[in-house]
Amino acid sequence: MSLVDDIVKSVRDKVDEYLVSVRESKKFMVKLSNSEVTVVQSWIEYDVSLYITKNERIAVTSYTSRDPREAIAKTATLIDKLEKSPLYAKLPEPNGETLNYMDEDIIDIIENGDIENVIGGLELNNYQGLSGAIDLTAWKSTLKGSNGAEFNQMGTSFNGYVRIFRGEVSGQWAWTSTSYDLNMAKRAIQVAFELADECSKLPMEKVDPGRYRVLLSPMVVANLISHVVASASAGSVILGFSFLHGYKPGDSVASHVLTLRDAPRDRSMPDFSGHDDEGIITRDKAIIENGVFKGFLHNTKTARLMKEETTGNAGWILPRPFNVLVEPGSLKPSEMLEALGDGLYITNNWYTRFQNYLEGRFSSVTRDALFIVKNGRATACSSRVRISDLMPNLLYAIEDLGSEVWPIQWWEVETPSKVPFMLVSELGITRPEI
Amino acid sequence: MDQEILGEIVDFALSSGASYAEARYHSIRSFTTYILNNQVLGASYGDSEGVSIRVLVNGGLGFASTSIINKENLIDTVKKAISAARASSMSRRKPITLSPERPSRIKYRVLEKIPLNSIPDEDKIDELKDIVKSVELNRGPMKVTSYTVSYEDNVEEKMIINSEGALVESIIPRVEVFYNISASAGDRNANRWNQLGVTGGLEALKNMNLHDVIDDDVNSLYINIVKAQQLPSKSRMDVVLSPEIVALSTHEAAGHPSEADRVLGREAAQAGLSYRRELKEGYKIGSEHVTIIDDPTIPGSYGFYLVDDEGVQARPKVLIEKGVLKELLHNRETASVFGVNSNASARAMDYRSEPIVRMSNTYLAPRDYDFEELVEDVNEGIYMKKYMEWNIDDYRWGARYVGLEAYYIKNGRIMHPLRNVVLEITTKEYYSSIDAVGKDLTFYAGTCGKGEPPQPLPVWMGGPHVRLKNVEVK
Numbered sequence: 001m002s003l004v005d006d007i008v009k010s011v012r013d014k015v016d017e018y019l020v021s022v023r024e025s026k027k028f029m030v031k032l033s034n035s036e037v038t039v040v041q042s043w044i045e046y047d048v049s050l051y052i053t054k055n056e057r058i059a060v061t062s063y064t065s066r067d068p069r070e071a072i073a074k075t076a077t078l079i080d081k082l083e084k085s086p087l088y089a090k091l092p093e094p095n096g097e098t099l100n101y102m103d104e105d106i107i108d109i110i111e112n113g114d115i116e117n118v119i120g121g122l123e124l125n126n127y128q129g130l131s132g133a134i135d136l137t138a139w140k141s142t143l144k145g146s147n148g149a150e151f152n153q154m155g156t157s158f159n160g161y162v163r164i165f166r167g168e169v170s171g172q173w174a175w176t177s178t179s180y181d182l183n184m185a186k187r188a189i190q191v192a193f194e195l196a197d198e199c200s201k202l203p204m205e206k207v208d209p210g211r212y213r214v215l216l217s218p219m220v221v222a223n224l225i226s227h228v229v230a231s232a233s234a235g236s237v238i239l240g241f242s243f244l245h246g247y248k249p250g251d252s253v254a255s256h257v258l259t260l261r262d263a264p265r266d267r268s269m270p271d272f273s274g275h276d277d278e279g280i281i282t283r284d285k286a287i288i289e290n291g292v293f294k295g296f297l298h299n300t301k302t303a304r305l306m307k308e309e310t311t312g313n314a315g316w317i318l319p320r321p322f323n324v325l326v327e328p329g330s331l332k333p334s335e336m337l338e339a340l341g342d343g344l345y346i347t348n349n350w351y352t353r354f355q356n357y358l359e360g361r362f363s364s365v366t367r368d369a370l371f372i373v374k375n376g377r378a379t380a381c382s383s384r385v386r387i388s389d390l391m392p393n394l395l396y397a398i399e400d401l402g403s404e405v406w407p408i409q410w411w412e413v414e415t416p417s418k419v420p421f422m423l424v425s426e427l428g429i430t431r432p433e434i
Numbered sequence: 435m436d437q438e439i440l441g442e443i444v445d446f447a448l449s450s451g452a453s454y455a456e457a458r459y460h461s462i463r464s465f466t467t468y469i470l471n472n473q474v475l476g477a478s479y480g481d482s483e484g485v486s487i488r489v490l491v492n493g494g495l496g497f498a499s500t501s502i503i504n505k506e507n508l509i510d511t512v513k514k515a516i517s518a519a520r521a522s523s524m525s526r527r528k529p530i531t532l533s534p535e536r537p538s539r540i541k542y543r544v545l546e547k548i549p550l551n552s553i554p555d556e557d558k559i560d561e562l563k564d565i566v567k568s569v570e571l572n573r574g575p576m577k578v579t580s581y582t583v584s585y586e587d588n589v590e591e592k593m594i595i596n597s598e599g600a601l602v603e604s605i606i607p608r609v610e611v612f613y614n615i616s617a618s619a620g621d622r623n624a625n626r627w628n629q630l631g632v633t634g635g636l637e638a639l640k641n642m643n644l645h646d647v648i649d650d651d652v653n654s655l656y657i658n659i660v661k662a663q664q665l666p667s668k669s670r671m672d673v674v675l676s677p678e679i680v681a682l683s684t685h686e687a688a689g690h691p692s693e694a695d696r697v698l699g700r701e702a703a704q705a706g707l708s709y710r711r712e713l714k715e716g717y718k719i720g721s722e723h724v725t726i727i728d729d730p731t732i733p734g735s736y737g738f739y740l741v742d743d744e745g746v747q748a749r750p751k752v753l754i755e756k757g758v759l760k761e762l763l764h765n766r767e768t769a770s771v772f773g774v775n776s777n778a779s780a781r782a783m784d785y786r787s788e789p790i791v792r793m794s795n796t797y798l799a800p801r802d803y804d805f806e807e808l809v810e811d812v813n814e815g816i817y818m819k820k821y822m823e824w825n826i827d828d829y830r831w832g833a834r835y836v837g838l839e840a841y842y843i844k845n846g847r848i849m850h851p852l853r854n855v856v857l858e859i860t861t862k863e864y865y866s867s868i869d870a871v872g873k874d875l876t877f878y879a880g881t882c883g884k885g886e887p888p889q890p891l892p893v894w895m896g897g898p899h900v901r902l903k904n905v906e907v908k
Contacts, residue, residue, distance in 0.1 A: 030522075031886060033700045037525040040518035042498040043786060044511075058476035064483055064501040064785075071481050081556035083474040113514065115521035124525065131703035133886045163703040172703065238470070240580030240616025240625060317476070350706075355823035355836045355854060358579075358616055358623035363836075367706065367828045384827040386834060386858070411704045411886060432832045432860045433906050 004142050007068055014076040015052040017091050017146045023047045025139040028110045033131040035124045051316045057082040089304040094149035096275020101267040105180040106156040107138045121182050129165035149279030157270035161410035164192040171195025172348045172368045176409035176416045178268055195347050199369035205380035209430045213343030215336055215423055218406035220349045222417040225326060232287045234302035235318030243360030243391050249295040254395035256291040257329055264322035269416040271322045276314035283312055324417040329401025338376035339423055345371040350412045360391030389428040399423045435459035440595045443508045448597050450516050452489035456596040459485050460785035464588035467559045471581050472567045474559060484785035487515040493529020494522030497788045533769035533776050537600035538741045544606050546635025550587045569648045573656040580616040600745025609638040617655045624658045626651045631736040631879030631892055654820050654839040662853035668908030672815035674808050677876035679821050679835055680798055680897030687861045688726045689796040691830035692753045694768035704886050706828025720757035720865025727752055730794030736879045737794035737893040742778040744789055751777045765791050783889035790885055797896030801871035808870055808901045810846035816855055816907050817841045817848055834858040856908045872899035
C-alpha cells in the first residue's frame with residue numbers, strides 16, 4: 001500500500017473531508033563564493049501534509065517522517081475540540097489535470113552528484129569574485145482527497161543566481177527553468193559580469209534624494225511585482241496585507257502598458273501545475289490587464305467569503321500564485337537607455353518592506369550596479385540608494401516595458417517570474433544624507 | 435534517537451575518507467492555532483524530523499540530510515555527503531579547515547514551569563482566544579478591519595555527534611505569538627504586526643502580557659491614523675529612540691555585519707557583505723556609550739542555547755565595546771580562516787540545514803539614564819516609539835526606520851504625535867551620535883533570515899532607550 005493510501009485509510013473514517021499531499025523531492029545545490037565552491041548539498045525530502053475538516057472545523061498537519069500515525073491521530077482528536085472555521089468551504093468537485101515535465105539530465109545530475117555538469121562549463125576562474133547558488137530539483141507529488149481528487153505530477157527545475165564583483169562594485173543576475181540548460185547560467189554570469197565591469201569603468205557618483213525617471217531591470221521588476229501579486233491574493237485582503245483591498249474587477253490600478261498574469265500552465269517554469277491544492281484545474285489568468293484589475297486569486301474558502309469564484313489558486317488555507325508573467329512591451333534592448341534619457345538604471349534590489357500594507361507605502365534598497373544615465377548614456381555609477389514610494393504610484397508610472405521577458409528566481413524572488421525591463425516615469429529615491 | 439547509530443555513521447564517514455564528520459539528529463514538533471477577527475480559523479501540527487551529515491573530504495565541504503531514519507538510509511546519506519564533499523574539494527584553491535576546539539559533551543533541556551503538554555491543546559486555544567477577544571479594537575473613528583493572531587509552541591530536540599568527540603543533546607521548548615492588526619479611519623489606513631517569543635513552557639504566555647501589548651499596539655494605530663501630523667519638513671534634531679527600535683537596529687547594523695562568513699563573502703550573493711570587511715577590529719565606529727553583545731546563554735531568551743551546532747560551548751560575545759569594533763561571530767570554518775577560536779555561533783534551522791554563522795540574542799548594553807532624563811535635555815526633537823518599515827543595505831551601512839508611533843519633543847516635553855517619521859542614517863553616524871543610553875534594557879523576539887536554502891531562526895534583539903544628537907529626520 002502506498003504512503004498516501006496508508007494515510008487515507010487511517011483518517012477517512014474519522015473526518016468529514018480530507019486531502020493528503022505527498023511531495024518527494026531530490027535536490028542538489030552548489031554554493032559558490034569568491035569563485036570557489038563553499039559547500040555542495042544534497043537532500044532527499046518527503047513532505048507530507050494532511051488537511052481535514054469535521055463539522056466545518058479545519059485542521060492541518062505536516063510532517064517529514066514517513067510514519068505519520070501519531071501526528072494524524074493527534075490531529076483527528078483535536079479537530080473535535082475546535083470551533084467552526086470562518087474560512088470553511090466544502091471541498092469542490094475536482095476537475096484538475098495532471099501536468100508533468102521531467103528533464104532526464106537534471107535527474108541524472110542529482111542522482112550522480114555530478115558537479116562537473118553544474119559548474120564545469122562556467123569557467124569560474126575567469127572571474128575575480130563570483131558568488132551564487134545553483135539548484136537542481138526533481139520532484140514527484142501526489143494529491144488525494146475525499147472529494148475524489150487524485151493527481152500525480154512530476155517535475156524538475158534548474159535555477160540559480162550569481163553575483164560578480166569588480167573591485168568595490170558588483171552585478172547580479174538570476175535564471176530559472178524546468179530544463180537543464182547551462183547556457184542560462186552562462187548568460188546570467190555574462191550579464192552580471194557586464195554590469196559589474198561597466199560600473200567599474202565609470203566614475204562613482206552619489207545620487208541625491210529626489211524623484212527620478214528609472215529603468216528597472218528584470219531582477220528589480222520580479223521583486224517588486226511579487227508584492228503586487230501577493231496583494232492580489234484574496235488571503236492578503238482578508239489578513240489585512242493588501243494595498244489592492246479596496247479595488248474590484250474593472251477598476252484601473254496601473255498604467256495601460258501593464259499586463260500581469262499568474263501562469264500555472266507554463267511548464268517551462270518550476271511552479272507549474274495542472275491542479276491546485278483542492279483539485280481544481282489551473283488556468284493562466286490576468287491579474288492586471290492593460291492596467292485594469294481583473295480580480296483576486298481565490299481558493300474555494302476565500303471565494304465563498306468574498307462571494308466570488310475560485311480561480312484555481314488554492315493553497316489549503318489561503319490562495320497562492322504559481323508562476324508570474326509580466327507581458328513584454330515594445331522597448332528593444334538597444335533602445336532602453338535612450339528611452340530612459342536622464343535618470344537611473346537600477347539593476348538589483350533587496351529588502352522590500354512596507355510601512356503600510358494597506359496604502360502600499362514601501363521602500364526597497366538597491367544593490368549592485370546602479371547607473372546614472374544622461375542623454376541616454378550611462379555617465380556614472382552609484383549604489384545602495386532606496387526606492388521609496390507608494391505601490392499605486394509605481395504601477396501608474398510605468399511608461400513602457402522591454403520586448404523580452406527574463407526568467408527570474410532567486411533569494412529575493414521566491415515565485416518563478418518571467419518579467420521584462422520596466423521604464424518608470426517617476427519614482428522616489430532616498431538615501432542617508434551623510 | 436539512537437546515539438549508537440549516529441556514532442556508527444560518523445565512523446563510517448571517517449572510514450570513507452572524511453577528515454571530519456558530524457551527524458545531527460534534529461526534530462521540531464509544533465502546535466499552531468490561528469484566530470481571525472476573534473474566530474478560530476483552525477489548528478495545525480508540524481513534525482519535522484531527520485538527520486543531517488556534514489563532512490570534510492580533501493578540504494571540501496559536503497552536506498546531506500534525510501528524514502528516513504534507519505541505518506541503511508543513513509549510510510546512503512553519508513555516501514551522498516562524502517560524494518558532495520569530494521566534488522566540492524575539486525574546485526577549491528585552498529582547503530576548508532576547522533578551528534581546533536574542545537568538544538563539548540553535555541545534555542541539557544530548558545525547563546518548562548508549566549509544561550507545554552500539561553494541558554490539552556484546545557485549552558491553549560481557549561486561553562488565547564480569551565486574551566485576544568478582551569482587547570477593545572475600535573477607538574473613536576478608527577475601525578480595525580482585520581485582526582489576526584497566531585500562537586505556536588514547539589519543542590526542538592537535537593543530538594549532535596562529531597568525529598572529534600562532541601556529544602550534545604538538547605531539548606528547547608519555545609512559545610511564540612504573532613499578530614497583525616489593520617485599521618482605518620477616513621482615507622487613512624495603517625498596519626501593526628508584532629512577534630513575541632521566548633524559550634520555556636506555558637508560563638510564557640502569561641508572562642507576555644499579551645492583552646496589554648496588543649492593546650498598546652491598537653493605541654499606536656489610533657495615534658498614527660487619527661491623531662498624528664506630518665513632520666513639516668526634514669531637519670536635523672535630537673532623536674530619542676525606544677528600546678524596540680534600538681533592538682532592531684542592533685540586530686541589523688551591528689549583529690549582521692559582525693558575522694564572519696559575511697565578512698569573508700560566503701553569503702555575498704544572498705544576504706550580502708559587511709562594512710567589517712574594511713573596518714577592522716579596533717576601529718571606532720561609535721561613541722563611548724555604545725557596547726553591543728551577542729549572548730546565547732540568556733535564560734528564557736528566544737535565541738537560547740548552551741552549545742552551538744558544531745559542539746562548541748557558547749558564551750557572550752562583545753561585538754562593539756565603548757564604540758570600538760571587537761570580535762566577529764564565528765563558526766569553526768571562519769575561525770580557522772581568521773586564526774582564532776570559534777565563539778560558538780554556528781546554528782542550523784532544522785535537519786535540512788547546514789550550520790552557518792548566526793546571531794542569538796543581540797543587544798545594546800544599558801547604562802544609567804531614565805527615559806525622562808533622556809527627553810528633558812532635548813530642546814527640539816523626535817521620540818520614535820514604534821516602527822513598521824525598516825531595511826538596510828547589503829553592506830549594513832545605510833539603514834532606514836519609519837515610525838508607526840512618534841512624537842515631537844519641545845523644551846524637554848513630549849508634544850503631539852507625528853505620522854511616519856523617517857530616520858535614514860548610516861551606521862557610523864547612528865552609533866557616533868548616541869550621547870546617552872537608558873537603563874531600561876528590553877528584549878524583542880524576531881525571526882532572523884539568512885542562508886540558502888533560507889534558514890529563518892529565532893532570536894532576541896534588545897536595547898534600552900537611547901538619544902541621538904543632531905541627526906536628520908524627515
